[in-house]
Amino acid sequence: MxxxxxxxxxVACHCSEYLPVPMNSISNSSINDKKSCVTCRHFDTDRCFCKIDLYDRIVRNHQIDEDE
Known part of the structure; x- marks a missing residue:
């Protein structure tokens, strides 16, 4: 990652474009409620980046420490 x-x-909590990946009909509320880039439709999990290029801007604007 x-x-x-x-x-x-x-980052996902500050992103206005966050769209959760649709889950199967079996719902697991602990997964569905977890807001994260990796659960967003705009996130490319193979290459670990935001397809709409918002990640770096949000990190910079909200001074998010990427190594937390």
């Missing part, structure tokens, strides 16, 4: 799990959570 490019950043820590905590950084991905912080």
């Amino acid at each position: 490019r950043a820590s799990s905590e950084a991905y959570i912080n």
Whole structure:
């Protein structure tokens, strides 16, 4: 991963374009409620980056520590 799990959570919480990945019909509320870049439709999990290029801007604007 490019950043820590905590950084991905912080970025997703500040992202106005966050779209959760649709889950199967079986719902696990602990997974569905977890807002993170890795659970966003705009996140490329293979290459660990935001497809709409918002990650770096959010980190910079909200002074998020990527190594938390």
